[in-house]
Amino acid sequence: MPLTLGSRTRSARADRREEGRWAYRPDIDGLRAVAIALVVVYHVWFGRVSGGVDVFLMLSAFFLTRGFVRRMTGPAPVRPVAHLLGLFRRLVPAASVTLIGVLGVVWAVYPETAWRPVWEQTWASLTYSQNWLLAADAVNYYAPTETLSPLQHFWSMSVQGQAFVLWVALLGLCQYVVRRWGLSPDRVVGVGFGAVFTLSFIFSVAWTATAPQAAYFDTGARLWEFAAGSLLVVALPHLRLNGPARSILGWAGLAGLLALGMLVDVRGGFPGFLALWPVLCAAAVVAAGAGDGSRGPARLLASRPLRALGRDAYALYLVHWPILVTYLVVNDRADVGFVDGLGIVVLSLVLARALTAAIDRPVRAWRRDDASPVVPLAVLAAAVVAVAVPLAAWTTTTGARERAVEARAQLLNPGAAVLRDPARAVPSDDAPMLPLPTLLDDEWTQLERECTGDWATDAEELIGTCGETPHTARAHRTVAVIGDSHAQQITAALLPTAEAKGWGVVHLIKGGCSMGLDEPGMDERCDSWREAAIRLVEQVQPDAVMTVVTRSDAGEDEEKVRPGVDRFLDRMTAAGVEVIAVRDNPRFDFDMFGCVVEAADPLDCAVPRSASLAESNPAEALARPGVSLVDLTTSICPDDLCVGVIGNVAVYRDDNHLTRLYARTLGPSLAEQLPATVG
Known part of the structure; x- marks a missing residue:
């Protein structure tokens, strides 16, 4: 048609x-x-x-x-x-x-x-x-947020x-x-x-x-x-x-x-x-x-x-x-x-x-007339190698320097030990301050072994938040550290005593979720996580739990007891679990680590203790049988001055968290304040 x-x-x-x-x-x-x-x-x-x-x-x-x-x-x-x-x-x-x-x-x-x-x-x-x-x-x-990334795009x-x-x-x-x-x-x-x-x-x-x-x-x-x-x-x-x-x-x-x-x-x-x-x-x-x-x-x-x-x-x-x-x-x-x-x-x-x-x-x-993949593969390989070679060289040389510095750290970076023995002080020119800036991301205390035995749980809220030290299941005593990142950081001070005495240490840690049961969390799931963590502790009944019971804030209201922490203590006492109640460390309105790295004199970054902490420990109001108070302030802010470096070790990794290295040197001071029922 x-x-x-x-x-x-x-x-x-x-x-x-x-x-x-x-x-x-x-x-x-x-x-x-x-x-x-x-x-x-x-x-x-x-x-x-x-x-x-x-x-x-x-x-x-x-x-x-x-x-x-x-x-x-x-x-x-x-x-x-x-x-x-x-x-x-x-x-x-x-x-x-x-x-x-x-x-x-x-x-x-x-x-x-x-x-x-x-x-x-x-x-x-x-x-x-x-x-x-x-x-x-x-x-x-825990992701680092101090410096913008030029590659985020x-x-x-x-x-x-x-x-x-x-x-x-x-x-x-x-x-x-x-x-x-x-x-x-x-x-x-x-x-x-x-x-x-x-x-x-x-x-x-x-x-x-x-x-x-x-x-x-x-x-x-x-x-x-x-x-x-x-x-x-x-x-x-x-x-x-x-x-x-x-x-x-x-x-x-x-x-x-x-x-x-x-x-x-x-x-x-x-x-x-x-x-x-x-x-x-x-x-x-x-x-x-x-x-x-x-x-x-x-x-x-x-x-x-x-x-x-x-x-x-x-x-x-x-x-x-x-x-x-x-x-x-x-x-x-x-x-x-x-x-x-x-x-x-x-x-x-x-x-x-x-x-x-x-x-x-x-x-x-x-362009090429033939269909061979050789040309595009060669271009891709050359482009990748051009980046990989200098990047690998940079990371390798920096890693070698890091290992050399860490090998000498015990002698040249005593941290809080100089407060107990001033003779251990080392002139800053003799060794670099630790942690090295390139290793700052490693300054979180992590118990990466997933909880086992009595501590193993199917509770959805606790997935990924329960860790333990090796041999915890066979340890004659166990301390559970529970709470937010400030409880997590102080674990480093507990580990030397635990290692020396064969204790097991368990982490029940969720960033932004303290054991102040009435304190708003940084995560909407904090309340359900807290409840699941407390129930697990009540079920297992370790020899003690350790948590941070006060909160300090730079430039805001003075240090206070975390709201609702008394109800947490009540539950632990009822379960027959000893509580190690730790006072919070000072916080600042600037990056303390960044300041001491850039400053000609670290003392230029120092802040009076009163700028963040109360004159006396607010946790004293929580004292009762079964609750032992721990205050490490004099080992963090000696002479009423909060400094960024002690014993050639950076005290802080940011504006409020202690470095893992410095917290570990607080071990002897923490051990002296642990209750006799635990030791």
């Missing part, structure tokens, strides 16, 4: 739409420019998240899917493995150059306390696992890299189904990624509501944003919008994207349903530019300045954050002004242009 004029016209329009579907879209380059501009502006001046990263995630899947769908039914289908190697061959070199630059800057100007976190994050960035490291830190009470590239691997596998599977059974590529891709979108979006909303900090970095909670880009590819040919409708849609999308960061602080709600805002806005802009006409934002986005910025978007994302963080660290500031921020932006633009011209563009332009 011959085609009518109308059918021929519709067929011609369909052909034009199909051809235009694969055409170069300069307006999308401009959209990338808008996204990176939002990211940089909000990072530099507002310290907020703009939604620009979400646009990048969606667009990356859009281009990846479009390349696959275009070739699924053709004579030259995509080879998934080769395609994946090509993707990383283009991404890794520029990222590696950035990592090398960051390592050099950190070595030159950052405090040594920042070195180890940067080492860990460099490996994580290089292996596209940075998001998982940050997700773990987001829910880790690599989380999104890690998510993108992981999604690329999954997407290439899924698209390869879709391609196989299409070619094997002759199905429509759009239909197969639409069904497959529609399922991914649905499952990931449900997970994202639920996980964001439950644990927003961890969800922010979770790949599974972000996959629906990638899936939205894939679905947009198969939806575009089926959109039927006239010129005015496209214009309204495009301008509305662009305006919504620009307004997001101003109207919503997205850090608490992403990537849940709030992330639909930037994703749908970006999709609207892409859809609006998919047809004829110029009244929408496509002409603006396709302008030469925006296309030029879009060309450098990847490099600009790589360099702007390390420059910003380095400025803040070097100048010891929490934010930047307009002029300084403008300087950061200009420097970022210059370095991004250089990185694109010298690395990104040549690597992207490098």
Whole structure:
């Protein structure tokens, strides 16, 4: 049956739409420019998240899917493995150059306390696992937070890299189904990624509501944003919008994207349903530019300045954050002004242009006629080695220095022992202060052996919070340390006596959850954890429990008994368990370790004892049979002055926690105050 004029016209329009579907879209380059501009502006001046990263995630899947769908039914289908190697061959070199630059800057100007976190994050960035490291830190009470990380922004590239691997596998599977059974590529891709979108979006909303900090970095909670880009590819040919409708849609999308960061602080709600805002806005802009006409934002986005910025978007994302963080660290500031921020932006633009011209563009332009994987593998290997070699050399030489210093520590770093025997004092010039800044993260006392025997429990609240020393099950006496991080830190002072006398020590520790039963915890699950921990102690009945019963706060109300700790003591007394009630140590409104490292004289960091502690121990009001008070104040703040270094050992690891090394040197002072019923 011959085609009518109308059918021929519709067929011609369909052909034009199909051809235009694969055409170069300069307006999308401009959209990338808008996204990176939002990211940089909000990072530099507002310290907020703009939604620009979400646009990048969606667009990356859009281009990846479009390349696959275009070739699924053709004579030259995509080879998934080769395609994946090509993707990383283009991404890794520029990222590696950035990592090398960051390592050099950190070595030159950052405090040594920042070195180890940067080492860990460099490996994580290089292996596209940075998001998982940050997700773990987001829910880790003990994660270091003193210094900003110049590599934190690599989380999104890690998510993108992981999604690329999954997407290439899924698209390869879709391609196989299409070619094997002759199905429509759009239909197969639409069904497959529609399922991914649905499952990931449900997970994202639920996980964001439950644990927003961890969800922010979770790949599974972000996959629906990638899936939205894939679905947009198969939806575009089926959109039927006239010129005015496209214009309204495009301008509305662009305006919504620009307004997001101003109207919503997205850090608490992403990537849940709030992330639909930037994703749908970006999709609207892409859809609006998919047809004829110029009244929408496509002409603006396709302008030469925006296309030029879009060309450098990847490099600009790589360099702007390390420059910003380095400025803040070097100048010891929490934010930047307009002029300084403008300087950061200009420097970022210059370095991004250089990185694109010298690395990104040549690597992207490098092509070979054969299908051998040798070239991309060689490029990837060279890029990885270029980072791994100097990083390994740096960590190895630093580790050797650390081991040499620790080998001499017993003689040259006596800590609190000098207060008992001044003859042990060592001139500070003879040895470095311990702990070394690069080992500060190790200054938590951890009993990593999971509880066994009577202490083993199936209580969900206690999972991961109960640890013990070796041979606890066979020990003739056992002391349980229970409470928050301040109870945990004082365990180091108990261990020397426990080791000498063969005691078992059990940790029931949850950061931010003291045994002040009426004290608000830093975790909403503190109340249920406390109850489960107390029940376990009541069940096992150790020889004693030790906890911190007062709280000191710098610059606030003076030291007080923790609210509700008397009810904890009542329960222990009723269970026949001796309580070792420890007085809290002083706290400060600054990082004491950072101060003594930077100060010409550590005494410049000293604070009067009265600035944090009460004149007399508030815990004296808790004295009763079965409760023994322990006050180590004179060994922490000798001569009524709280200093940051004693006996060549740093007393504090931050603004309120004792270092493990110093706490251990408090062992003799603690032993003298332990009840006779325990010893």
